[in-house]
Amino acid sequence: MSELYFLTIKTCPYIFWLPFVYTFGLRGEKCVTSFQGAFLQRHSYKSAAVSDMFTCYYMCKDEQLCQSLNFYREGSLCELNNRTRSATLPLNFILKRNAFYLDNPFRAFLGSTFLLPASSCKEIKDASEGLAPNGRYWLDSGGHGDQPFDAFCDMEKEVVVECTGNPCQNGGTCDYQGKGQYTCRCVAGYGGIHCEGDTNMCSSNPCLNGGTCTNILNGYICTCSSHFSGPRCEVATGSECSSYTLNNETDRSVLFAQVGAIYKCDKTLVTAWYRFNSTAGTKMPTTCVSKNKCNTHATGWLNGVHPTTQEGIVNRRLCFHWSSNCCNWEITIKVRNCGLFYVYRLVKPPHCQLRYCVTN
Numbered sequence: 286m287s288e289l290y291f292l293t294i295k296t297c298p299y300i301f302w303l304p305f306v307y308t309f310g311l312r313g314e315k316c317v318t319s320f321q322g323a324f325l326q327r328h329s330y331k332s333a334a335v336s337d338m339f340t341c342y343y344m345c346k347d348e349q350l351c352q353s354l355n356f357y358r359e360g361s362l363c364e365l366n367n368r369t370r371s372a373t374l375p376l377n378f379i380l381k382r383n384a385f386y387l388d389n390p391f392r393a394f395l396g397s398t399f400l401l402p403a404s405s406c407k408e409i410k411d412a413s414e415g416l417a418p419n420g421r422y423w424l425d426s427g428g429h430g431d432q433p434f435d436a437f438c439d440m441e442k443e444v445v446v447e448c449t450g451n452p453c454q455n456g457g458t459c460d461y462q463g464k465g466q467y468t469c470r471c472v473a474g475y476g477g478i479h480c481e482g483d484t485n486m487c488s489s490n491p492c493l494n495g496g497t498c499t500n501i502l503n504g505y506i507c508t509c510s511s512h513f514s515g516p517r518c519e520v521a522t523g524s525e526c527s528s529y530t531l532n533n534e535t536d537r538s539v540l541f542a543q544v545g546a547i548y549k550c551d552k553t554l555v556t557a558w559y560r561f562n563s564t565a566g567t568k569m570p571t572t573c574v575s576k577n578k579c580n581t582h583a584t585g586w587l588n589g590v591h592p593t594t595q596e597g598i599v600n601r602r603l604c605f606h607w608s609s610n611c612c613n614w615e616i617t618i619k620v621r622n623c624g625l626f627y628v629y630r631l632v633k634p635p636h637c638q639l640r641y642c643v644t645n
Contacts, residue, residue, distance in 0.1 A: 319338075319386065319387040321385055322382060322383075322384060323378055323381065323385075323386050324364070324378075324386050325353060325368070325370050325377055325379075325386055326378075326379050327373075327377050328352075328353075328366040328377070329355065329364040329365065330350060330366070331348070331364070331365040332363065332364045333362075333363050334360075334361055334362060335361055335362075336361060338385055338387075340363070341356045342354065342387065344363060345365050345389045346391050349393065349401070350367050351365045351366070351367070351392065352366055352367055352368050352369045352372070352388070352389055352392045352395070353369045353370065353392075354366060354386070354389065355385070355386055356384070356385040357383060358385070367401065368395075368412070369389075370386065370388075371388075371412060371414065372412035394409060394412070394413050394417045394422070395409045395412045395417075396409045396422030396423045396424060396438070399433055401423065403422060403423070403425070404425050406422070406424075406438035406439070406440060406443050406444060409422055409438060409440070410443055415440075417438075417440055418440065419437070419439055419440050419441075420438065421436065421460065421462070435460070436461075437463060439463075446463075447459075452479055453469035453470070453471070453479055453480050454479050454480045454481045455471070455472065455480045455481070456472045456475075457469040457470060457472060457480030458470040474503030474504070483500070483502060486498075486500055486501075486503075486505040487499070487500045491507065491517055492505075492507035492509070492517055492518050493507075493513075493517050493518045493519050494509070494510060494513045494518045494595055495509075495513075495595065496508060496509045496510060496513065496517070513594070519594075519625070520623065520624040521622065521624050523598070523623075525558045525598070525621050525630070529557070529558040529559060529628050530560070531559075531560050531562055532562070532643075534563065536549070536579070537561070537563075537566075537579050537580070537641065537642055538565035538579065538643060538644070539566075539570050539574050539575075539578055539579060539584070539643070539644045541579055541580050542577065542578060543580050543581070548580065548581050549580045549581050550581060550637035550638045550640055551585075551631070551633065551634050551639060552634060552636070552639070554631055554633050557630070557631070558621075558629070558630050559628065559629050560626055560627070560629075561629075565643045566643040566645040567626060568626075568644065569585075569586060569629065569641065569642065569643060570644040571587045571588075572586065573604070573606055573611035574642050576606055578642065579642040582607065582638040582639070583605040583606060583613065583614065583638060584605065584606045584642050585603055585604070585605050585634065585639060585640060585642055586603070586605075586606065586611075587602075588603060588604045588615070589602055591620060592620055592622045593622055594623075596622070597621065598619050598621045599621075600617050600618070600619060600620075601618055601620050602615055603615065603616050603617070603618050605634065605639045614635055614639060616632060616635065618631055
C-alpha cells in the first residue's frame with residue numbers, strides 16, 4: 286500500500302488519523318482506514334479531477350453532504366459520496382485496481398439536514414456506527430409525498446416514534462420530541478401550545494393613519510378613517526393625491542450641474558399641485574442646496590420637514606439659495622403626504638433664475 290495516499294499524523298500506519306467530529310457535537314479520536322483497490326458505487330453526487338488523494342479528502346471534509354470518497358489514482362479522479370460502505374448494500378462496494386475508498390471522519394449524521402435524508406432510522410444508526418442519538422431526523426418521503434419529512438427516531442429500537450393520537454388542534458401537526466414530549470406545528474392563523482387559539486393578527490397594529498383593525502381567521506381587515514384607503518389605510522384619498530401634475534424633469538436633481546450658458550427658471554410655472562417622479566428623485570430636499578445646481582442659479586429647497594399622512598395639507602417655508610444666503614428669497618407653499626408619495630402646491634417664484642429642486 287503506497288504511503289503517498291495516507292496521512293500519518295499519529296502512529297497509525299497506512300491510515301488517516303484525524304479528530305472524529307459529528308454535527309451533533311460528539312467528538313473523539315479515531316484512526317480511519319482507507320481501502321486500496323475498492324470504491325463505493327451508486328452514491329456519488331460530485332466528481333472532480335484532483336492532483337492527489339489529500340486534495341480529494343479536503344474536498345470531502347468541506348462538503349456538508351459528503352459521507353465518503355472514492356479516489357482513482359489512474360486519471361486522478363475524486364468522487365464524493367452521500368453514503369458510506371456501512372450504510373449501503375455490500376454489492377455496492379466494488380473491487381478495482383488503483384481505486385481508494387475513505388470514510389469522511391467529519392461527516393454529518395445521515396438525516397441531520399433536509400438535503401441528506403436517510404431511508405430509515407436503522408440506516409442512520411448503521412452509518413454512524415451506533416453513535417447517532419435519539420432525536421428528530423430527515424427521512425425519505427416513503428409515502429409522505431415527494432419531499433423528505435422529519436420524524437423522531439428511537440435508535441435503540443431503530444424505529445420512528447409518533448405522537449399518541451394527535452393532541453394538536455385545528456389541523457396542527459404533532460412532532461414527537463422523545464420521553465413523552467411533543468410540540469405542535471400550527472397552520473397559519475392559529476397559535477398556542479395545542480394550536481387551540483386563533484392568532485390575533487391585529488396585535489401588531491397593522492392599520493395606519495387611525496384605521497381600525499378587525500381580526501379574522503388568518504388575517505385582518507382595516508376600516509380606514511376619512512381621506513385614507515388601501516389594505517392598511519396607507520393611501521391618502523384627498524383630491525390633490527389623485528389630481529396633480531406629474532413632473533419628471535431629470536435636470537431638477539440636486540446633483541445636476543449646469544452645462545453651457547442656459548439656465549432654467551420656474552417663473553412661468555402654473556400654480557397647481559405637483560408630484561415629482563423621475564430619476565432625479567421623488568421629493569424636494571430639506572437641506573440647503575448648493576448654488577448653480579438643479580440647472581439653475583438659485584436653488585429651491587424645503588425649509589422644514591415633510592408632513593406625516595395624518596397631518597394632511599400643511600404650509601411650509603421654501604427658500605432659494607443665492608449669494609452666501611441659503612434663504613436669500615423665500616415663499617410659502619402647501620405640502621401633502623399621500624402615503625406613497627408627496628405632492629406640492631407650487632407657485633411662481635419671485636424672480637429668475639429661481640427653480641425648485643428634487644432629490645431622492
